[in-house]
Amino acid sequence: MKLIIGTRGSALALWQARHVASILEKSHPLVKVELVTIKTQGDKILDVPLAKIGGKGLFTKEIEDALLERRVDLAVHSLKDLPTELPEGLRLAAVMKREDPRDAFISRDGCKMADLLPGSRIGTSSLRRKAFLLHRFPDLEIVSIRGNVDTRLRKIETENLSGIMLAAAGIVRMGLADRITQYMEVQAVIPAIGQGALAIETRVDDPEVEDLVATLDDPATSLCVRVERSFLQRMGGGCQVPMAAHCTSTMEGIEVVAAVVHPDGNPMIADSYRGPSNGESVGRRLADVLLEKGAVDILKEVLTDNWEPGPRTDII
DSSP: OEEEEEEOOSHHHHHHHHHHHHHHHHHOTTOEEEEEEOOOHHHHOOSSOHHHHOSSOTTTHHHHHHHHTTSOSEEEEEGGGSOSSOOTTEEEEEEOOOOOOSEEEEESSSOOGGGOOTTOEEEESOHHHHHHHHHHOTTOEEEEOOSOHHHHHHHHHHTTOSEEEEEHHHHHHTTOGGGOOEEOOTTTSOOOTTTTOEEEEEETTOHHHHHHHGGGOOHHHHHHHHHHHHHHHHHTOOTTSSEEEEEEEOSSSEEEEEEEEOTTSOOEEEEEEEEOOOTTHHHHHHHHHHIIIIIHHHHHHHHOTTOOOOOSOOOO
């Protein structure tokens, strides 16, 4: 049996797709996996900050179209890129065990965040990271940078940056963990929804493929990202909105931290939950708490007055 995986063409995306392919071929000796690279809108537009492009599915839509058109059999995504609402006919079939979910700071000269001089220039592609950084370090200058991992590393020199911040998982997967100067604490810079986890997307009418990829699912990670995604869905936001929620498993159940931050760093509306898992409802209830505490005003300013909270429904 041949399986075709749809993936973006970046070095990190290809590493992730090959990782999934390797596991599938080892687990199912009769299965041969082929990769098909697909360029998404987010890959084509490199000179505009992600937050200004707008829309959802910047790094997934074209791959999902190929899946629906049966040009590929499954898709491998960084889960943080996958919108909470999937196209009709597709489903999130598996969530793999999470890599380190934290953000990482790579410094030009080995200096940690707390020791940076006022006015130091930090590069990132994420409005979320910008907002959290300015909340804690208001004297920094945050510079928007785009591109793959290697490109962003080069921009430390070409853009005269004191450092860059990006997801630790991608750095680790690319074998560049030795470049990391500092891992940011989750409470200081809350990771993006689903950060560090890989998502396997399939068609709902393809039970054979679903059965093959079911073994890739990690139940603990899957539970946590469902909680995070239910928070995001209720907040009515996408991956380029300055909000975040991160869930971890505990002996008692789960612990969740969440916040909405103004892009300038203040105000920040935050809360947390620790207790029984109680499924995805935890994420929705935490979102409601933040909305009641004033997050509505921030979201309407960032997303315009047309913003509305999402439904109180389960993530599929």
